[in-house]
Amino acid sequence: MTTFNDFVTPYGLVSKVDAFGYLDYLKAHPNESTKQGKVVLVTADTPLKASRGEGKTTTTIALIDALRSRGVDAAAVLRQPSMGITAAGSKGGASGGGKASLAHPELVDWGLCGEMAAIENAQNLLVSFAEKAVDEGLLDDILVPRVSEVPSRSLRQIAVDRGKSDLPERVVLTPTCELMQIVVLSRSMDEIGQRVAAMTAGTKAGKPVTFGSFIDLWRITNMLADAVKPAYMTTQEGSPVYVHCGPFANVSLGIPSLISVEMACARHDVVVVEAGYGADAGAQKWLDIAAREFGAAWPSAAVVVTRASTWRDDPALRWRYPFHINRLEGLGIPTFPLVNLWAGEDSEVDALRETAASLGLRQPVMGNLFRDGGQGLSSQLDGFAAALDTAASDSPALADAVSSHKGMDVVDQLRWIAQSAYGVAGERVLEGPAFAESLASARALCQEQGLNVNDLVPVAVKSPATMTDNDAAPESDRTVTLKKLEVHTGAGLIQANVTTSLTTPMPKIV
Template sequence: MTSDIRIARAANKKPITEIAAMLGLEVGDILPYGHDKAKITHDAMARLSDRPAGRLILVTAINPTPAGEGKTTTTVGLGDALNRIGKRATICIREASLGPNFGMKGGAAGGGYAQIVPMEDMNLHFTGDFHAITSAHNLLAAMIDNHVHWGNELQIDTRRITWRRVMDMNDRALRDLAQGLGGVSNGFPRQSGFDITVASEVMAILCLSSDLADLQDRLGRIVIGYTWERQPVTARDLGADGAMTVLLKDAFQPNLVQTLENNPAFVHGGPFANIAHGCNSLVATRTALRLSDYVVTEAGFGADLGAEKFLDIKCRLGGLSPSATVLVATIRALKMNGGIAKADLGSEDAKAVTRGCANLGRHIENLRGFGLPVLVALNHFDGDTEAEIAALKDYCAQHGVKVAIARHWAEGGAGAEDLARAVVDLVESGADFHTTYPDSMPLWQKIETICTRIYRASHAEAAPSVREQLEQWERAGYGNFPVCIAKTQYSFSTDPTLRGAPEGHVIPVREVRLNAGAGFVVAICGEIMTMPGLPRRPAAESIRLDSDGQIEGLF
C-alpha cells in the first residue's frame, strides 16, 4: 500500500499563483512562501469584505477512537468532489501543532488521495504562524515580570498573575514551575508554568479577530492578573498590545495551499478542540466564503467538543451561519464504540456496529438541536462488509438521516462525488441555525446547559470558589461571554474510557479561566491538561532524515 507521505511527495502541484487565480486573486493579492504556499494580503481581505458569502459546510465526527474516523480526510475529499461536480469550493482547516506531530496523533493534512500539500511543510514550521503566536504570548509574559522587577507601578499581586508561558511542544515537565530563582537580578520568584501554544489565548484571539485593529484591541483586553485590590490588569495596561500585534501582523494573514487535485485550501490557525475552541481562523473562513460558492470546514475532535464550540463560539462571535453539517463515521470506530477491542476490528460484527451507533445517534440529535440538517458520511475502509454497512444505514434510516459512502481516501474526489451531491441537496433543504444558549444566560448556567444538553450529564459540579469566580466576572461585565469546555475528546463524559452514549454522569469543573480578549470563558473539566505530555514511545523517536535528505516517520 502506498503511504500518505509517498502520495503527497508524488503530487503534481501547480504554482500557488495559479491556485490564487482560480479564486480570482491577482499576483499582488498574495505573498508567496516559495512556489507552493502563500498568504492572502490584508489589502485583499479588506477589498473582499463587501462580497456576498457562499455556503458554509461543517464537517464533524463521532468521538475519536484509536480506529480512526478521518474527519480531515473527508473534509478534503468533499472539497475535491464538490469541485469535480462543478461547484466552486474551497477547503478551510487548521494548522498542525508540533506537539502531537512528535507525540502520537500525527499530522493534520488529510490522508491517502485526499490530502492537502505541501504536507511536510504543513506539519512542521509551515509559514511560521505558531512561532509568531508563541513569541507574542511570551513577550507579554516577559513584560509582566519585567514590570514587577522595575518597581511594579501597577501594583500587580504576583500571587494572582494568571498569564503563563507557552511553547508548541508536549512537555509535561513544564506544567508547573518555580521561576525567578537565583537572586535579585533574576526578578521576583513565583510559581507559574507553561501551556501548549494551541491553548494560548493569543491563538484564540488570532483565530477570532476580524482585522488588525480588532486583533490589537483584543490583545489589549487580555487580563494577565490582578492588583493587590483585586482589580484586573490588562496587556494594554502594560503597553504590550502594540508590540504583540506587530509580531502577529504576518501570521494574521491566511495561508493558501492546494489539494492533491489542485483545488484551493486555506490552512490557518490551530486551537485544539479539547482545550480551546478547535476551529481555523475567522478571517480564513470569511475570505474563503467571499471567494467560493461552497466552503468546507471542520471542527476538531467529535461533534460534542468541536462542533459545539464552532457553533456556540466561532459562529456566534463571527456572525457565521452554516448551511449543513456532515457527520463522519467509520465502521471500525462504530464497532469500538460498540465494545469491540481494536485487535478484533477485522472480524465482521454488524451487531457491534448497531450498538456503536448510539454514539452516532447522540451526535445527530445534538447537531439537529442547532437547527442544522445532518448527513452521515461513511469513510469507507476495505474491510467494511455489506452487513455492517447495512446495519449503519438501517440505524440512520430510523433517525431520518441519509448515509453517503465515501471512498475519497483510495479514490480522491471521484470517490466522494455521491457525498458531494448529497451535501448540495442537503444545503438546498435549508437550515434554521441557532446557538445552544443566549448571551444573557449566566456563565454557570451556560456551563450546565452544555453539560446536560450536549454531554447528557445529570449536572455539572464545581467548588464554591469556582462559582464565586464566575460571579465576579459577571459583575465585571463578562457575563455575556460564551463558554469553552475543556475536557477529554474520547467520551461524552470526563472518563476517556467510557465510549458509546453515556448519560447521567457528572461533569466536574475544576477550574475556570477568563479569556477576556478572545471573548470567552474556559471551563477545565476532569483531568484534561492544557500542556500535554509525550507518550511512552513518542513519534519523535522514529522521525529522521534518510540518505536522500527526505523526512521519514513524520506521518
C-alpha cells in the same frame, strides 16, 4: 483593477493571503462581484482514544475534490496543526492522507506556515514583559502562561527563581493560548490590538492589571503581521484550501479563524470548514461560540465522520454517533453520516448502511478516502447537493440557535452546553470541590475590570475522548462535573474545565 491576487504574497512553497485587507477592500467597493458561499461543517464522532483521529481532514479534502469534479466551486478551510500532539504528522497532522491530502503536506505538518511560531513568540514576549513588570513592582504575580509547541508535563507548572522568592508560572500548548483565541476571533489588526491590551497580565495588591496599561502593543501586533494571514494551498487534485489557526477544540476553540472562512465565502460557492475533534468539541464551538456569539456563518449542512471501528467496537459508546447527528439535525442543519473506511473494511458497507437505516439517519456516505480520494465520494453526493440547494437561512431553529447567551448566568450556560452538546440534563451537572472558589475568583477579577463574568463566552475544556464523566454509564447516570474556571479577558472567553477526565494527551510513540 484590484483583484484577489493583489492580496496574495509568496510564503515559501505556499502563499499567504491578507484576508483583513481583502475583506476591507470588498467593504469599500460594494459593487465588486463577490460570492456568498455556503458553509459545510465537517466534524466527527467522539474518538475512542484521545490520540486517534476519525479522518476529518481526509474527508474535508476528499469532499471538495468530489464537489469540484461535479462542477461545484468548492474550497476548504483547515486548521494549522500543532506538532505537540500530532508529532509532526505521525497522527495524520492536518493535511489529510493518501489521495485526499494537500499538495505540500509537510509544510502544514511541520508548522512551516509560520503562524504557530509567531503566536508562540508573541505570547511569550508578553510574559517576558510581565516578568519585567514584577521586577519593577507593577505586578505581584503573572496570570498569563508561557506557550510551547512541544508538550512537556514537567513544564505545565513551573517556578522561576528570582533569588529571594520563586515566581509561579506555567506553560500551555500554543493552540490553547489566549493569543491564538484572539487571532481566531478578530476581524482586524485594530481588534487584535484592543484584545491584547485587555488581556490580564497579572495582579497587583489583588487587583488585575492588563497588558495595555504598561506596554506598547505595536511590539506584539507587529510580530503577528504574517500570522494573521491564512495560508493558501491546494489539494493534490488542485482544489483550493486555506489553512489558518489552531486545533484542540477540546481545550480551546479548535476552529479556523473567522476571517479565513469569511474570505473563502466571498470567493467560493461552497466552503467546507473543518472543526476540531468530535461534534461535542469543534462543532459545539463553531455553533455555540463562533456563530452564536461572534457572527460566524451558520452551516448549510454538516458531515459527521466516523471510523467503522469507532461506531461498531464498543457497545457502551455507540450512542454517541447518532446523538451527534440528531443534535445537528435538531438545529435545522442537514447532517450526513460519513464512514471513513480503512483497508479491509469494504465488506462492511452493507451492514453499516443497515445500522444507519435502523437509527433513522440519512443514507450514509462511505469510502476508503485514503485510497480513493474524492473519486470515492463523487457518485454518493446527490442527496448532499440537494440539501445544500434547499438549505434554509431563516428557520425558527436557526433563530433560536444564534440567539446570544450573554448575560445568562455562567453556570447556567455551562449546564445548557452539557444538555445540548453532551446529552446530560442540567440537574446532573455537578460542581467539583474547587469550582465555587474558582467561580468566585473569576467574578471578582471581572468585577475589578468593569466586566460581567456572565458576558464572557464559555469554552468547555475536557478530554477529546469523552463527553461526560463516564460515557459508558447508562444515560440516566451520566454526569458532567464542573471543575474550575479561567478568565481570558482579552479574548472575551471563560475557560471551564469540565468532566473528571484528563484534558490534553501526550503524543503517541510511532
